[in-house]
Amino acid sequence: MDDRYFLHTFANGLTLLGEKMPAVQSAAMTLLLPAGSATDPAKRSGSAAVLSDLVLRGAGSRDSRQLTDYLDSLGLQRSSSVGVHHTRFGCAAVADRVVESLATYADIVRRPHLPQTGFDAARDLSLQGLEGLEDDPRQKLLVKLREWFLPSPLGNNPMGKVGDLKKLTLEFSKEDWKDRYHAGGAILALAGNIEFKKILDEAAKYFGDLPGMAEKPLELTPPPGPYHHERQKSEQTHIGIAYPSVPETDPDYYLVRAAMEVFGGGMSGRLFTEVREKRALCYSVWAGYTSMKSSGAILSYAGSSNDRAQATLDCIIGEIHRLAKGITQAELDRAKIGLKAGTIMQGESTSARCGTIAHDYFMRGRIRTLDEIKKEIDQLTVDQVNKYLASHPPGPFTIVTVGPKKLRV
Amino acid sequence: MTNDMTFHHTRLSNGLQIIAESNPDAHSFAAGLYVNTGSRDEAPEINGVSHFLEHMMFKGSSKYTWEDVNRIFDEMGANYNAYTSQENTAYFANVLPEFTERTIEHLSFLLRPAIRQEDFDTEKKVILEEIAMYLDDPGHRVYEALMETHFAGHPLGRSVLGSAEAISALKRDQMAEYFRRRYGPGNAILAAAGKLDFDQIVKIAKKYCGDWEPAEAGRQQREIKYEARSKGIVDVKLKRHYTMAMTPGPSAQDDRRFAARVLADVIGDEEGSRFYWALVDNAIADDADFGFYPHDGSGSFYMSISCDPKRAKKALKIARAELERVKTDLTEAEVERAKNKIASGIVLEGEVPMGRLRAIAGQWLYNKNYRSLEQDMQTLLAIDADALRRLMRDFPFDPMTIVSLGPK
Numbered sequence: 001m002d003d004r005y006f007l008h009t010f011a012n013g014l015t016l017l018g019e020k021m022p023a024v025q026s027a028a029m030t031l032l033l034p035a036g037s038a039t040d041p042a043k044r045s046g047s048a049a050v051l052s053d054l055v056l057r058g059a060g061s062r063d064s065r066q067l068t069d070y071l072d073s074l075g076l077q078r079s080s081s082v083g084v085h086h087t088r089f090g091c092a093a094v095a096d097r098v099v100e101s102l103a104t105y106a107d108i109v110r111r112p113h114l115p116q117t118g119f120d121a122a123r124d125l126s127l128q129g130l131e132g133l134e135d136d137p138r139q140k141l142l143v144k145l146r147e148w149f150l151p152s153p154l155g156n157n158p159m160g161k162v163g164d165l166k167k168l169t170l171e172f173s174k175e176d177w178k179d180r181y182h183a184g185g186a187i188l189a190l191a192g193n194i195e196f197k198k199i200l201d202e203a204a205k206y207f208g209d210l211p212g213m214a215e216k217p218l219e220l221t222p223p224p225g226p227y228h229h230e231r232q233k234s235e236q237t238h239i240g241i242a243y244p245s246v247p248e249t250d251p252d253y254y255l256v257r258a259a260m261e262v263f264g265g266g267m268s269g270r271l272f273t274e275v276r277e278k279r280a281l282c283y284s285v286w287a288g289y290t291s292m293k294s295s296g297a298i299l300s301y302a303g304s305s306n307d308r309a310q311a312t313l314d315c316i317i318g319e320i321h322r323l324a325k326g327i328t329q330a331e332l333d334r335a336k337i338g339l340k341a342g343t344i345m346q347g348e349s350t351s352a353r354c355g356t357i358a359h360d361y362f363m364r365g366r367i368r369t370l371d372e373i374k375k376e377i378d379q380l381t382v383d384q385v386n387k388y389l390a391s392h393p394p395g396p397f398t399i400v401t402v403g404p405k406k407l408r409v
Numbered sequence: 410m411t412n413d414m415t416f417h418h419t420r421l422s423n424g425l426q427i428i429a430e431s432n433p434d435a436h437s438f439a440a441g442l443y444v445n446t447g448s449r450d451e452a453p454e455i456n457g458v459s460h461f462l463e464h465m466m467f468k469g470s471s472k473y474t475w476e477d478v479n480r481i482f483d484e485m486g487a488n489y490n491a492y493t494s495q496e497n498t499a500y501f502a503n504v505l506p507e508f509t510e511r512t513i514e515h516l517s518f519l520l521r522p523a524i525r526q527e528d529f530d531t532e533k534k535v536i537l538e539e540i541a542m543y544l545d546d547p548g549h550r551v552y553e554a555l556m557e558t559h560f561a562g563h564p565l566g567r568s569v570l571g572s573a574e575a576i577s578a579l580k581r582d583q584m585a586e587y588f589r590r591r592y593g594p595g596n597a598i599l600a601a602a603g604k605l606d607f608d609q610i611v612k613i614a615k616k617y618c619g620d621w622e623p624a625e626a627g628r629q630q631r632e633i634k635y636e637a638r639s640k641g642i643v644d645v646k647l648k649r650h651y652t653m654a655m656t657p658g659p660s661a662q663d664d665r666r667f668a669a670r671v672l673a674d675v676i677g678d679e680e681g682s683r684f685y686w687a688l689v690d691n692a693i694a695d696d697a698d699f700g701f702y703p704h705d706g707s708g709s710f711y712m713s714i715s716c717d718p719k720r721a722k723k724a725l726k727i728a729r730a731e732l733e734r735v736k737t738d739l740t741e742a743e744v745e746r747a748k749n750k751i752a753s754g755i756v757l758e759g760e761v762p763m764g765r766l767r768a769i770a771g772q773w774l775y776n777k778n779y780r781s782l783e784q785d786m787q788t789l790l791a792i793d794a795d796a797l798r799r800l801m802r803d804f805p806f807d808p809m810t811i812v813s814l815g816p817k
Contacts, residue, residue, distance in 0.1 A: 023434035024760050026753070026756050065686065068681040068685075069742075069746060071681075072680070072681040072746040072747075072750060073742075073745065073746050075749030075750050075752055075753040076750070076753065077753050077754060078680065092753065092757055093753040093756070094752075097753075117691075120692070122692075124692035125692050125695050128649075128692065128716070128717065131648045131717070132648070132715065134648040134649075135547050135647050135649050136545075136547075138542075138545065138546075233646045234545045235542070235544040236541050236542055236545055266479065267479035268476070268483040273476070273479070277475060277476075278531075280532065280534035280535045280538070281534075281538070282535070283535055283536075283538040284542060303542050305537070305538060305541050333484070334480070334483045334486075337483075337484060337486035338483060339486075340486060341487070341488070341504065341505055342488070344436055344437065344505060345488060345503055345505075345761075348435070348436055348761045348762070349757075349760065350757070351757070
């Protein structure tokens, strides 16, 4: 690997990743812990999300307010979230401030206070978030699409279920913290104006002896079915379509990315051209590739006025089938430029880069260099893409709609 | 590094202003055409035309069809978009430096649209879908109602999207006439940032924009009558209660705008602010923001709260009490924390060409001058609690317009 990148796995299972970026003052940090919604304990969905809020309410020598004030005084732009596989904490600022914050993030992970009042508020906020989803049919559609397409627990809403959240207790959250905030499979990534030796020393000091446990395999239950409709009084009918694709580690991965760039990329992509530009059926319409640890999927969304939603759904399904018949050289040329330019321009942002190297490592066990990605894209040919499309007909489809009336599928 | 950034500007004989900040360390190039026009410059009967026209720009010119427009951007791998606000409309793209000329050429044709009747009729349906989409978004509904109520009859209160009725009734020729009046070169800025050669940019701009016909534009500034107004909207299908409020603040030309940004973060940043501790930390509301929204010649502070309908009154009362309390017990430490967060934001934004493009174009649109990243940073660092206290004496969060939307 070239000297722009750095990778070190500690004995406890934590992997430290670094990317040095010339000409920036900033750095960004991403910490992934093995506490995703997929490993929320049975009947306790939403537990990781509550915990990700709770651990920020006081840690180490600082109470909740002191902790927040301290991180603010470093000028950190912070974020935290819970995805399928991980709880993620991230920050970005002038580089030395980000490195300085590692000690405090270690407090958050290892020495959180987990107070009762904080627990009550964190759980209440999760319940409010779920209720807010009812007012946001677009967001609700995406949550429901994952639930109906992916096997449980992969498709579970990270926000949890109302019934489960109501049963959650502080004692339970404390147990959950002990079980899932560990180093096994954890990833700490930094990108920007960093020194590898310095971040290695700091990571070793603060996380090197964090206990690590083996990850438990997931038991998957097949999803409920091919079509689901959520009745809602709304101006538009919101439509989601999903079907399986290859995982990121598959040799065909770049072929899929190129095909999807032709289909859903840019404003000259087929989906935008046919659904919006020619037929004016939607304002918002998109499709793209997404991945879990060992599987991939194509997701598509559109929102149309209720009386035009059927035409929109039919048009998108028609276009997905037409894609299987192949793409042209000109389409592939545009797709290649789009994929490459996106990679290079993303290379200017420290936050984007540290998110990407962490993702790469989780998916592949290594970092892909920017040059490697460019090379993979350059090598693609129309014949390869078309052969892939012909031998992998799309489907089976899972369709979810949110709106006043069911659609014909 | 940022120290190597240099600024250049010139004006073509037809009035088009060109501004650029070059950064030899950048890997990409960003350019945009910024036009000083938006929904506040529309007559009521053509409300929504600025935004609809922005869509029509992507439908082609005398040289290109709509398919060409999208294809050419995608052939460059451009990251491109456009937006319309109450007072400006912008078209911009981020590309690799090798596409500098093609990008400016393409943007120049983009802004000389054919406005073909057939495309107009098709795109009208897309606009109506966009309006429908926002009707499913309670946050947007309450925002539109707030602007309308707060600016009561002033053009700033007009909807950017327009209503479905107004858009349905809009004629192609009304749009063409608005375009002729508002899109003259004197009312536009070509801005660029990142890896670039200014002389080359000027040459390209002359080639493609040099023949743009001058037109009178300008903006009528009308006095805004502020008074305490309130409005409640009931929609029984909603589960949550949404409150927004607005009160006068400094304008986009006012030197106090920097302090206003710090004050807004002290009061209502997502984390660690007064609203956070008073409303979100204890889960009275799941969202409570306070922000600063500068306009041309006027300005606003706004707040936004979403909560359980049962807690709506309590939440608003707490928020208003915080706005009073901050006038008397503001500390230097909380001002410092807010400044540090904003400073990080300035550094991070400065590292990507799109970030600098936004910054220099915004500054030029409103103030016709340039501010470097270092100047912004120095101004920010010089702000102290006293500056914020003076600001709150000048803009005491009164009168305040309050609009709410909820199930009862």
